[in-house]
Amino acid sequence: MSTSNVVTSPVEEVIPDKRDKVSFADYLGPVVVFLVFIGVWYLLSTVVLPEQKRFLLPTPHKVIKEGFFVWQSGERRGLQPILMSLWDSAKVALLGLGITIVMGMSLAVLMSSSRWLERATWPYLVAVQSAPVLALTPLIRALIDGTQTQRLLVVVLIAIFPIVSNTLFGLLSADKSQHELFTLQGASKWTRLVKLQFPAALPNIFVGLRISAGLAVIGAVVGDFYFRQGGVVGIGAQIDVYRNRLWGPELITAIILASALGLVVFLFFGWVSRRAIGKWHIINRGH
Amino acid sequence: MSEAPASTSALLSFNNVSMTFDDGTKALDNVSFGINAGEFVTVVGPSGCGKSTLLRIASNLEANTGGTCSIDRNSIGYVFQDATLMPWRTVARNVELIAELHKLPKADRHQLAAEAIELVGLSGFEDKYPRQLSGGMRMRASLARSLVMKPKVFLFDEPFGALDEITRERLNDELLRLFQHEGFAGLFITHSITEAVYMSTKVLVMSARPGKIIAEFDVPFAYPRNHDLRYEPEFGELCGKISHALRGAHQ
Numbered sequence: 001m002s003t004s005n006v007v008t009s010p011v012e013e014v015i016p017d018k019r020d021k022v023s024f025a026d027y028l029g030p031v032v033v034f035l036v037f038i039g040v041w042y043l044l045s046t047v048v049l050p051e052q053k054r055f056l057l058p059t060p061h062k063v064i065k066e067g068f069f070v071w072q073s074g075e076r077r078g079l080q081p082i083l084m085s086l087w088d089s090a091k092v093a094l095l096g097l098g099i100t101i102v103m104g105m106s107l108a109v110l111m112s113s114s115r116w117l118e119r120a121t122w123p124y125l126v127a128v129q130s131a132p133v134l135a136l137t138p139l140i141r142a143l144i145d146g147t148q149t150q151r152l153l154v155v156v157l158i159a160i161f162p163i164v165s166n167t168l169f170g171l172l173s174a175d176k177s178q179h180e181l182f183t184l185q186g187a188s189k190w191t192r193l194v195k196l197q198f199p200a201a202l203p204n205i206f207v208g209l210r211i212s213a214g215l216a217v218i219g220a221v222v223g224d225f226y227f228r229q230g231g232v233v234g235i236g237a238q239i240d241v242y243r244n245r246l247w248g249p250e251l252i253t254a255i256i257l258a259s260a261l262g263l264v265v266f267l268f269f270g271w272v273s274r275r276a277i278g279k280w281h282i283i284n285r286g287h
Numbered sequence: 288m289s290e291a292p293a294s295t296s297a298l299l300s301f302n303n304v305s306m307t308f309d310d311g312t313k314a315l316d317n318v319s320f321g322i323n324a325g326e327f328v329t330v331v332g333p334s335g336c337g338k339s340t341l342l343r344i345a346s347n348l349e350a351n352t353g354g355t356c357s358i359d360r361n362s363i364g365y366v367f368q369d370a371t372l373m374p375w376r377t378v379a380r381n382v383e384l385i386a387e388l389h390k391l392p393k394a395d396r397h398q399l400a401a402e403a404i405e406l407v408g409l410s411g412f413e414d415k416y417p418r419q420l421s422g423g424m425r426m427r428a429s430l431a432r433s434l435v436m437k438p439k440v441f442l443f444d445e446p447f448g449a450l451d452e453i454t455r456e457r458l459n460d461e462l463l464r465l466f467q468h469e470g471f472a473g474l475f476i477t478h479s480i481t482e483a484v485y486m487s488t489k490v491l492v493m494s495a496r497p498g499k500i501i502a503e504f505d506v507p508f509a510y511p512r513n514h515d516l517r518y519e520p521e522f523g524e525l526c527g528k529i530s531h532a533l534r535g536a537h538q
Contacts (some may be wrong), residue, residue, distance in 0.1 A: 177371045180348055184365050185388040195388075199375045280375045280416045 030072050058248040067253030076241060085224075089234040090261055092148070093220035096155025097213055097265075103156065104163030104212070105205070110195065111164070112171035113189065129161035133219075137226040151234070158219035159212040166208030170201025175266035203281045206273035213265040221258055235261075298358065298440050298472045299345060305342055305353030305497075313342045317354070320491060320500060321442070323431040327466055327473040329483040331515035331533060332493030338476045340498070342442045345474065360431065364433035364441040364471065368448060370425035372417040372432075379413035383432045390437065396435075403431035404409065423454040430462070433446030434469065447482070459485055460514065467510055480526050480533070485517060492532040502532040 040062055045057040058066070072078040111118040133154055144150050174196050182192050224236025235258050243253035300321035306314040314337035322328050330338050330378055343349040344356050346365050374383045382400040391399070407427040418424055426446060433441065443462075447455040459482060466473060477483050483490045484506055492502040504525065509514060515521055 013354070051291065111291075175369075175371065177369060178373070178397045179383075181367070181371050183348060184363070185385055186347055187388050191388065196373070199373065222324075277375065280418060284416065 021270065055246060055248050060106075063249045063252045063256075076238070077247065077250055079253070082235070082238060082250065082257060085233050085235045085238040086254075086261060087258050089217075089220045089224055089236065089258070092151045092223065092234065093155060093216045093261070093265070096152045096219060097159060097216040100156050100159045100163055101209070104160045104208075105167050107163050108167035108171060109193065111168050115191075116222060118168070125161060125164055128157060131157075133157050133222065134226070141227070147227040151220065152228040154223035154227070154271060155216050155219035158222065159215040162211035162215065163205075163255035164208075164210045166204040166211075167201055170204030171197045173204065174200040191208055202277050206269065206277065209268055210269045210273070213269050214262045217258070217262040217265060289446050295527055298321050299356075299474060300358075301341070301345075301354065301356050302441075303354035304341075304344060304351045304356050306337065306344065306349070306532040307352045315351070316499050318498065318500055319354075320503075322472045322474055324472055325470065326368075326489060327475065327487045328338040328489045328491060329475040329477060329487040330491045330493055331478060331480060331483045331529065332498060332527075333495045333533070334478065335494050335509070336493045337498030339505040342444050342474065342476060345440075345442055358440060361438075364436070364438035365428060366433055366441065366443045366446045368445050370417070370422075372428055374417050377414050377416055378420070378428050381417070381428055382435060385432055386435045388537055400431070400434045404428075404435060405435060406468070407431040409462065418509040421454075422450050423458060426450065426458060430465070434465065437469065439471055441471045441473045443473065445476050445478070448477070455482070458515065462486070462514060463510065480529050481517060484522060484525055484529065485512065490529055492529060494535075501535065502529075504529055504532075 012230055041060055045054055045059045049057060065080075065261035070078040072080040107121070117148050123130075133187055136157075140153060143155060149238070157281055171193075178196060178200075179192070187195075214252055220234065221239070224234030225240055227249070228234065229236040239251060239254045239258070241247075242254060288453060305316055308314060318341065320328070330341060332338050340349065342365070344351045345358055346363055347360055349413065353509045359364050373384065378401055379397075382403055386396040386399055401413075404413060407430050409424065409427050412420070412424065414530065417428070423430065430444070447458050463486060473486075475483070475486055487506050490504045490506060491500050491514045492504075493499065494501045506525065510523070
């Protein structure tokens with residue numbers, strides 16, 4: 001290649017990265033909201049609730065003292081049994097989420113490849129999404145053996161919809177001209193899926209993953225409520241016991257930790273998403 | 288003139304090609320012309336006259352309903368209206384894409400992509416993602432991607448239509464340099480008469496739908512062409528004639 005024919009470098013400039021640096025103000029927001037939350041809590045448990053009902057919502061310092069700072073008291077009270085049951089639920093939520101991801105994404109791939117299948121499946125997916133899983137518990141118990149399997153099924157039922165819908169939407173989001181580029185090279189369906197549709201779908205897949213991860217935790221807690229056996233129980237079952245015995249501090253502690261588990265999985269998938277696609281995909285905040 | 292059968296030695300030839308879409312819209316009516324090696328032919332015409340349909344038929348994205356179109360389909364470069372880069376691939380990986388789809392070994396792909404990137408003046412930008420590039424640079428990357436397989440015929444579907452005028456003129460010059468250097472034959476679609484005359488060896492004027500070739504102009508200026516050619520009287524005169532033909536095409 002003769003260098004005389006090599007064109008000069010373009011004068012157009014590379015577009016600078018406008019991604020904001022995280023500033024002090026970005027941390028201030030959550031702290032302010034947290035303080036407001038604690039304030040409202042104190043207000044509810046010391047002023048708003050009538051005196052004889054205050055046991056329902058113990059003050060924050062009482063929760064910390066009796067819920068978080070008691071390691072173990074009796075068989076069920078204290079932080080240790082709460083963490084044990086939280087771990088049990090976390091395992092169900094994560095395994096269930098794994099199954100959900102595999103099933104949901106496979107289903108989305110099939111649906112994206114066949115319009116007929118998409119139309120045939122879609123209404124039932126929406127139905128599963130809106131069906132009250134609680135009402136199905138007797139049926140699940142009658143059809144499936146083993147509490148572990150029953151709990152996993154509840155997780156899948158509750159968490160699968162966002163994965164399927166977001167993955168499908170993403171797989172169908174590639175431009176017509178990008179598809180034509182592949183058509184011109186005689187690319188196979190598989191090549192198109194792997195090199196065009198799947199990478200194009202990644203931003204949507206991660207949105208689905210974050211939503212489904214939160215739902216999987218909810219699914220695991222709900223599953224604990226209805227499907228339990230002796231020995232180690234999930235956090236949902238633990239919450240049910242505290243609720244029945246009116247153990248306020250333990251109840252609130254268990255609820256906070258269950259929410260924290262949801263938050264952790266949500267943040268984890270946000271982090272994975274930034275690692276995987278942050279270099280080329282920027283969420284447009286509109287300013 | 289437009290009814291004359293195209294030469295059989297042409298790299299690309301349309302013979303009485305007609306196109307009627309499923310909904311009954313007649314897009315092309317008896318279009319015949321040929322493009323030989325070393326020719327750069329531009330089609331101008333009113334919007335919606337079926338100019339782009341010509342390229343879609345030539346590349347087999349659409350099947351013509353009448354006549355024949357002959358071309359070596361294994362040796363086509365197609366440049367779309369937008370750059371159609373994959374946002375998740377860097378410039379280098381985008382430029383490699385077509386070679387990758389043709390299953391070339393990795394080392395060859397890298398080598399060919401590096402050459403093409405140098406040819407379009409994107410050296411130093413290999414690791415940038417498309418969102419970091421300006422519109423003109425994206426189009427250069429898109430050109431490089433098509434250059435990798437060294438096609439004999441290049442089809443351009445209004446590739447610079449969305450760019451500002453300065454960038455468009457720069458890219459016109461660079462595309463002409465590539466045309467001379469690589470020796471491909473070009474079929475270019477635009478609605479800018481100046482661009483058509485500046486680039487081409489021949490300009491075809493198409494009528495409003497259904498598209499027909501209603502006039503054909505040979506462009507006499509020698510290559511390499513200089514930017515200032517646009518301000519020569521002969522250049523203006525030719526543009527004027529094409530403009531008149533186009534006015535007729537709108538009626």
